[in-house]
Amino acid sequence: xxxxxxxxxxxxxxxxxxxxxxxxxxxxxxxxxxxxxxxxxxxxxxxxxxxxxxxxxxxxxxxxxxxxxxxxxxxxxxxxxxxxxxxxxxxxxxxxxxxxxxxxxxxxxxxx
Amino acid sequence: xxxxxxxxxxxxxxxxxxxxxxxxxxxxxxxxxxxxxxxxxxxxxxxxxxxxxxxxxxxxxxxxxxxxxxxxxxxxxxxxxxxxxxxxxxxxxxxxxxxxxxxxxxxxxxxxxx
Numbered sequence: 488x489x490x491x492x493x494x495x496x497x498x499x500x501x502x503x504x505x506x507x508x509x510x511x512x513x514x515x516x517x518x519x520x521x522x523x524x525x526x527x528x529x530x531x532x533x534x535x536x537x538x539x540x541x542x543x544x545x546x547x548x549x550x551x552x553x554x555x556x557x558x559x560x561x562x563x564x565x566x567x568x569x570x571x572x573x574x575x576x577x578x579x580x581x582x583x584x585x586x587x588x589x590x591x592x593x594x595x596x597x598x599x
Numbered sequence: 600x601x602x603x604x605x606x607x608x609x610x611x612x613x614x615x616x617x618x619x620x621x622x623x624x625x626x627x628x629x630x631x632x633x634x635x636x637x638x639x640x641x642x643x644x645x646x647x648x649x650x651x652x653x654x655x656x657x658x659x660x661x662x663x664x665x666x667x668x669x670x671x672x673x674x675x676x677x678x679x680x681x682x683x684x685x686x687x688x689x690x691x692x693x694x695x696x697x698x699x700x701x702x703x704x705x706x707x708x709x710x711x712x713x
Contacts, residue, residue: 532701
């Protein structure tokens with residue numbers, strides 16, 4: 488059974504801190520790994536990673552994939568209170584179906 | 600504006616009633632999905648459809664039904680057979696070709712059973 492595990496499940500930091508969120512996966516016919524940010528309602532897309540070792544960056548957020556060790560990390564530098572959200576990691580598989588398998592999410596709280 | 604809309608935003612249901620949640624997209628996406636989100640559980644796939652008039656069960660399809668008569672629409676019915684329907688329901692859509700298969704989500708419907 489395909490599985491995605493995120494850690495930690497919950498994290499509380501102060502503004503300005505740097506955080507690293509972890510995502511490991513065990514997926515048959517892995518195609519890509521996706522990160523989403525969920526504030527109050529709809530998850531919004533952050534990154535899609537398909538190749539090992541290539542960092543994707545958007546402002547203070549960056550992410551990288553290690554296909555040998557089967558994990559990804561999401562880094563947020565100089566955190567702000569607006570970064571408070573649930574961060575979801577999901578994997579997709581090759582071969583016809585477009586299903587995503589989601590982890591349980593990491594709830595990040597950034598205090599002023 | 601292109602996007603995914605879900606209605607209603609909040610829905611209250613009495614036990615034993617069927618309810619239908621609406622999901623519409625104008626992104627011209629072929630595939631559509633329904634997920635359920637419970638606290639601490641992440642997103643779990645209920646049903647998905649990759650083409651009109653075809654759909655497949657996800658991981659937790661029992662007690663739910665769907666239809667896909669139009670490309671733009673993928674309504675979800677929560678039947679009385681669903682034992683614990685109180686949850687946040689999210690609809691998503693995506694392309695199915697090339698690398699453009701990232702799923703985009705609607706704003707969600709929060710269903711509460713009274």
